[in-house]
Amino acid sequence: MGKPAxxxxxLVVGGAIVAAAVVFMYFGLNSNLVFWLTPTEVVEMGExxxxxxxxxxxxxxxxxxxxxxxxxxxxxxxxxxNNRIEVRTKTAPPMMFQxxxxxxxxxxxxxxxxxxxxxxxxMHSNEYRELPDDHPPPEERYRQLLGExxx
Amino acid sequence: xxxxxxYAAIAVAFTLALYGLVAAVAGVRRGRGDLVRSAELATYFNxxxxxxxNLAMIHALVARDFSISYVAQVGSHATPLLITVISLWSALxxxxxxxxxxxxxxxxxxxYLNRVRISGSLVPYATAVMLGVGAFFYLLLLLPANPFxxxxxxxxxxxxxxxxxxxHWLMAVHPPLLYLGxxxxxxxxxxxxxxxxxxxxxxxxxxxxxxxxxVAWGFxxxxxxxxxxxxxxxxxxxxxxxxxxVENASFMPxxxxxxxxxxxxVQERRGMLKVWNLSLVIATFLLTILGTFxxxxxxxxxxHAFTQGTIGYYFLGFIAVVLAFSLxxxxxxxxxxxxxGHLDAAASRETVFLVNNLLLTAFTFTxxxxxxxxxxxxxxxxxQVSVGAPFFNRMTVPIMMALIFLMGxxxxxxxxxxxxxxxxxxxxxxxxxxxxxxAGSLIFGLRQPYTIVAFGFAAFAxxxxxxxxxxxxLKRVRAHGEFILLALLRVVNANRRRYGGYVAHIGVLLxxxxxxxxxxxxxxxxxxxxxxxxxxxxxxxxxxxxLWGREEPxxxxxxxxxxxxxxxxxxxxxxxxxxxxxxxxxxxxxxxxSRPHEDVYVTLMAWSAEEGATPTVTxxxxxxxxxxxIWIGGLIVGLGALISLWPDRRRRRGAAQRPAGIADxxxxxxxxxxxxxxxxxxxxxxxxxxERTRLGPESAGKGILP
Numbered sequence: 001m002g003k004p005a006x007x008x009x010x011l012v013v014g015g016a017i018v019a020a021a022v023v024f025m026y027f028g029l030n031s032n033l034v035f036w037l038t039p040t041e042v043v044e045m046g047e048x049x050x051x052x053x054x055x056x057x058x059x060x061x062x063x064x065x066x067x068x069x070x071x072x073x074x075x076x077x078x079x080x081x082n083n084r085i086e087v088r089t090k091t092a093p094p095m096m097f098q099x100x101x102x103x104x105x106x107x108x109x110x111x112x113x114x115x116x117x118x119x120x121x122x123m124h125s126n127e128y129r130e131l132p133d134d135h136p137p138p139e140e141r142y143r144q145l146l147g148e149x150x151x
Numbered sequence: 152x153x154x155x156x157x158y159a160a161i162a163v164a165f166t167l168a169l170y171g172l173v174a175a176v177a178g179v180r181r182g183r184g185d186l187v188r189s190a191e192l193a194t195y196f197n198x199x200x201x202x203x204x205n206l207a208m209i210h211a212l213v214a215r216d217f218s219i220s221y222v223a224q225v226g227s228h229a230t231p232l233l234i235t236v237i238s239l240w241s242a243l244x245x246x247x248x249x250x251x252x253x254x255x256x257x258x259x260x261x262x263y264l265n266r267v268r269i270s271g272s273l274v275p276y277a278t279a280v281m282l283g284v285g286a287f288f289y290l291l292l293l294l295p296a297n298p299f300x301x302x303x304x305x306x307x308x309x310x311x312x313x314x315x316x317x318x319h320w321l322m323a324v325h326p327p328l329l330y331l332g333x334x335x336x337x338x339x340x341x342x343x344x345x346x347x348x349x350x351x352x353x354x355x356x357x358x359x360x361x362x363x364x365x366v367a368w369g370f371x372x373x374x375x376x377x378x379x380x381x382x383x384x385x386x387x388x389x390x391x392x393x394x395x396x397v398e399n400a401s402f403m404p405x406x407x408x409x410x411x412x413x414x415x416x417v418q419e420r421r422g423m424l425k426v427w428n429l430s431l432v433i434a435t436f437l438l439t440i441l442g443t444f445x446x447x448x449x450x451x452x453x454x455h456a457f458t459q460g461t462i463g464y465y466f467l468g469f470i471a472v473v474l475a476f477s478l479x480x481x482x483x484x485x486x487x488x489x490x491x492g493h494l495d496a497a498a499s500r501e502t503v504f505l506v507n508n509l510l511l512t513a514f515t516f517t518x519x520x521x522x523x524x525x526x527x528x529x530x531x532x533x534x535q536v537s538v539g540a541p542f543f544n545r546m547t548v549p550i551m552m553a554l555i556f557l558m559g560x561x562x563x564x565x566x567x568x569x570x571x572x573x574x575x576x577x578x579x580x581x582x583x584x585x586x587x588x589x590a591g592s593l594i595f596g597l598r599q600p601y602t603i604v605a606f607g608f609a610a611f612a613x614x615x616x617x618x619x620x621x622x623x624x625l626k627r628v629r630a631h632g633e634f635i636l637l638a639l640l641r642v643v644n645a646n647r648r649r650y651g652g653y654v655a656h657i658g659v660l661l662x663x664x665x666x667x668x669x670x671x672x673x674x675x676x677x678x679x680x681x682x683x684x685x686x687x688x689x690x691x692x693x694x695x696x697x698l699w700g701r702e703e704p705x706x707x708x709x710x711x712x713x714x715x716x717x718x719x720x721x722x723x724x725x726x727x728x729x730x731x732x733x734x735x736x737x738x739x740x741x742x743x744x745s746r747p748h749e750d751v752y753v754t755l756m757a758w759s760a761e762e763g764a765t766p767t768v769t770x771x772x773x774x775x776x777x778x779x780x781i782w783i784g785g786l787i788v789g790l791g792a793l794i795s796l797w798p799d800r801r802r803r804r805g806a807a808q809r810p811a812g813i814a815d816x817x818x819x820x821x822x823x824x825x826x827x828x829x830x831x832x833x834x835x836x837x838x839x840x841x842e843r844t845r846l847g848p849e850s851a852g853k854g855i856l857p
Contacts, residue, residue, distance in 0.1 A: 028546050029520070029524060033537070033538060034537045035535070069679040092771075095736070096736065
């Protein structure tokens with residue numbers, strides 16, 4: 001060490017390691033991203049939505065909830081007024097889960113068109129200030145929920 | 152009245168901080184000892200003022216004075232007293248107020264302890280830096296995060312603190328520890344900048360910085376562990392780490408501080424890595440501020456980040472100023488920071504420290520990238536994404552493995568050059584431990600390569616670190632016929648700093664084993680049970696006995712009695728619960744049965760209790776082996792920090808004599824009293840001995856008071 005030649009070698013080796021690490025990380029990141037979407041955006045994605053990790057926000061459709069306690073099997077539909085996505089999960093419904101409530105679910109859309117969720121979160125705001133009168137439109141509302149959801 | 156008092160105290164503290172900053176710098180530049188002394192007094196006054204402001208807020212919370220904005224935000228009549236007091240840090244404004252208090256305390260203490268010990272302009276400059284950081288936080292309290300705003304008309308009651316934060320006693324422990332760790336990193340930063348500004352780049356700043364880093368690092372270690380424990384005890388999914396941005400924010404400065412605590416030894420012994428060490432201290436401080444920005448600005452929403460506002464811009468501005476200033480100061484001294492030594496051999500302790508630092512830096516960078524990537528994606532592509540936990544696991548598990556391995560190699564390798572025969576002898580036991588554990592794992596049917604290697608490396612490193620205690624202790628037993636425990640105690644006592652480090656290693660290794668086992672062999676079952684029905688699970692019998700409800704002042708509790716027994720063993724009752732705080736989302740309280748070999752974790756997920764029908768509950772039962780060792784290991788890490796910091800009567804006398812030792816290398820006279828210290832500082836442009844006071848090998852490893 002200290003001599004110019006060995007220093008150059010060290011620089012080259014170091015640079016190669018850093019470059020390899022960056023490439024490794026890039027692919028690591030790309031294959032592990034969870035996309036935050038609304039039902040309409042999932043529908044718009046078409047084919048590419050299948051088998052991609054997705055965090056989905058919307059409202060539980062009225063009359064869509066089926067809960068089989070013995071088999072721990074919960075099915076419901078998440079909608080954003082324009083589009084509906086069928087959701088299925090092998091966990092119990094979280095407390096306060098009910099029709100018409102806002103939810104964020106995490107999982108993947110299978111090729112069968114059913115969203116297999118690993119996590120269902122009921123979005124009951126824990127901000128105590130009252131909602132402003134100029135209530136945001138649904139799309140923005142659900143976009144905001146995506147950020148507030150806690151996995 | 153309380154409101155005005157609290158606000159006024161902060162306003163005065165802000166003014167004093169600015170005054171002290173200017174006075175300290177001007178005092179040093181113009182050789183005015185009285186100005187430097189007045190800056191010192193400003194730090195003491197500021198601690199008093201922040202104490203007044205915090206006590207005012209606690210008083211307002213306890214008195215339920217809803218005319219004060221922060222009380223109206225987090226207080227309620229129903230909240231019990233203890234939770235009311237700790238809601239001081241349950242939301243943004245209060246936590247900044249508490250931060251200010253801790254910072255003022257650290258500043259006053261660091262100035263008080265070092266005003267005599269270190270002569271010259273280093274302490275005044277460090278004082279100015281700490282007061283500058285203080286001024287920033289007081290400014291936040293005066294403008295965007297003012298907790299003392301007037302609320303009119305005064306509400307009759309408030310909503311109470313965030314339910315997640317009032318559900319468990321660990322929330323009384325985790326945040327203060329975190330602040331003590333986070334804010335504590337300001338002191339080493341201030342001393343590093345002080346050293347750069349004063350040109351005093353010898354061992355003086357290292358000594359002060361190292362001890363203060365251990366203090367902050369110890370608190371941060373305990374805080375991270377307490378945060379993991381809290382997640383485990385409250386969130387109900389049986390996990391303790393989710394690579395949540397808030398968790399990452401506390402973890403990144405821990406990584407860089409850990410790197411510093413190792414690489415600083417290379418500088419002490421070999422005079423290398425000077426710029427690197429300064430950069431690590433600066434990076435650690437910046438990461439604490441970045442972490443606060445990420446979690447407090449609401450820019451990345453997560454469990455803790457429940458507030459939003461304009462405060463983010465203040466933090467961004469502050470980060471930019473600190474970064475630019477630090478780099479400029481560092482660049483200005485680059486010529487004086489050349490390495491004095493060089494690497495002698497590949498197989499030496501300094502090489503291990505170098506690799507350790509590369510790994511810890513790569514670790515920090517990976518976590519930083521994963522944490523900030525969603526912001527980049529949103530800003531550049533307009534796509535909202537989060538980075539999944541698999542990314543962090545895949546990238547960091549190999550790094551963790553290598554670090555565990557190095558923890559065993561480092562203590563065994565000597566400095567400079569190793570004698571091959573000696574090496575062989577010292578590696579026999581750790582290598583045997585590695586083989587034994589790997590073979591044992593395979594025989595027991597483990598087939599997960601990562602886990603087997605993790606166990607093997609952990610055993611290797613544990614054997615190596617424990618060997619560092621046992622070998623010299625046995626030598627004492629043979630030489631003096633001492634009782635083995637006494638011999639161990641004397642070994643540790645003779646070099647607390649080193650053995651504190653080894654104790655911390657043992658703690659981290661136990662944590663690593665606990666994490667590897669509990670994450671690999673976690674078994675989960677979701678099931679609905681009718682009253683009296685039994686779940687047979689992993690050798691346990693879980694029987695649902697009763698569903699009950701209980702009204703408490705601030706919440707309603709629903710719980711289930713689940714009788715648990717080992718096959719043929721005696722029965723005990725687990726009570727998983729759901730706590731309902733008003734109209735908020737209910738908070739689960741899982742029931743945990745911890746044993747050294749495994750935890751049983753039961754969460755109540757749903758229930759039905761219709762009139763006339765048998766009640767049913769849906770529970771999630773989880774068994775996780777060795778989990779409790781994560782908490783035990785965490786406490787041992789804290790113990791290690793404590794051991795290496797423990798003051799020593801004998802050495803304190805030595806420290807008192809130290810200035811004389813340093814003085815002969817310095818053109819300024821030795822100063823002993825406070826006033827004289829200031830006078831010494833007044834020699835402002837004192838050319839300071841660089842590299843002249845080399846620590847001998849016997850003193851380098853010893854702790855000296857901060």
